[in-house]
Amino acid sequence: MDSEELKYTRVEYERRFLVSPHADWRSAVESYSKTFEDKYLRDSRLRLRILTDSDTGRRVIKLTRKFESASAYFRTISRILLSQSEYELLDGLEGDRLKKVRYYQNYRDRVFSIDVFEGELDGLVLCETEAEGLEDLMSAEPPPYANHEVTDDRFFEGGSLCRTTRADLMRRLSMFDALGFGKRASNLTSGPNVTLMKEGSFKVL
Numbered sequence: 001m002d003s004e005e006l007k008y009t010r011v012e013y014e015r016r017f018l019v020s021p022h023a024d025w026r027s028a029v030e031s032y033s034k035t036f037e038d039k040y041l042r043d044s045r046l047r048l049r050i051l052t053d054s055d056t057g058r059r060v061i062k063l064t065r066k067f068e069s070a071s072a073y074f075r076t077i078s079r080i081l082l083s084q085s086e087y088e089l090l091d092g093l094e095g096d097r098l099k100k101v102r103y104y105q106n107y108r109d110r111v112f113s114i115d116v117f118e119g120e121l122d123g124l125v126l127c128e129t130e131a132e133g134l135e136d137l138m139s140a141e142p143p144p145y146a147n148h149e150v151t152d153d154r155f156f157e158g159g160s161l162c163r164t165t166r167a168d169l170m171r172r173l174s175m176f177d178a179l180g181f182g183k184r185a186s187n188l189t190s191g192p193n194v195t196l197m198k199e200g201s202f203k204v205l
Contacts, residue, residue, distance in 0.1 A: 009078040012130065013137040016151045018176060019125035023145035025114055029103040036102060036115075039095040040162045047158070048082075048090055061087045066159075072152040073137060096162035107143045120166045124173070126156060148176055 019025060032055055039048040045067070051060045061082040069075035082090070098121075103114045110129055117124040127146040131137035142149075150156045155164070155172055 008080060009076065011074055012077050013074045013132065013134060014128055014130050014151070015073065015137055015140060015142075015149065016156060017127040017142050017146035018148045018150050018156070019114065019127050019145050020147045021123055021125065023125075023147070025105075025125070025127075025143070025145040026103075028107075028143065028145070029105045029114055032104065034102045036098075036100050038098040038100075038158060038162065039091060040098065040159050041090070041093050041095040045159075048087060048095070050087070063090065072154075074134060098158055098162040105143060108141055110140055112143055112146075117161070121161060121164065121169055124161075124169060126150075 032053075034054065035052045037050040037052075040046075041048065045065050047064045047066070049062045049064060051062065052058070061084065062079050063082055064077055064079040067076040067078075099118045100115045100121075101118070103116070105112050105114065110131075112127055112129045115126045115128065117126075127142060129137075129140050129142070131140065154160055
């Protein structure tokens with residue numbers, strides 16, 4: 001069990017980018033991947049997750065709670081590991097499912113994850129990266145295939161995507177075509193205008 005899995009509560013600093021369906025990202029990623037099978041429990045901020053490694057078939061089952069945050073760029077999350085029987089008990093609650101395969105690339109000494117969604121969301125590919133702090137996060141330069149930053153767009157959060165229909169997805173993606181989907185999001189001047197403030201907080205203008 002790695003050290004990350006033992007962190008029951010932590011602040012997650014994360015940015016998210018939309019990947020063009022025409023981008024050649026597969027030639028850049030490692031062969032290793034993980035499959036995520038999520039269930040977002042209704043009327044709560046809880047998520048059940050089964051995580052399976054492609055190399056070993058090892059499965060990890062988690063229950064996660066994401067807290068409200070004033071910013072889309074960081075939030076506190078808490079999680080615990082579950083047994084199979086505990087998972088089956090909670091899986092009986094009403095919820096919405098989401099499945100994706102995650103690939104990885106080390107780009108400019110930073111790990112980026114590429115999420116390929118399945119089912120109703122087939123064709124949606126998102127790129128994410130995490131950091132230990134806000135300044136480090138905002139200095140991240142995404143790979144060339146990461147066309148448009150959507151960190152502050154709640155539509156692309158898991159809790160929203162799990163309830164998204166195929167028609168809704170196609171409508172939203174067509175909006176990015178109109179905005180210049182191929183435009184790089186390699187620096188803050190082409191993304192959100194972020195103002196750093198005291199004590200690690202910030203606002204997006």
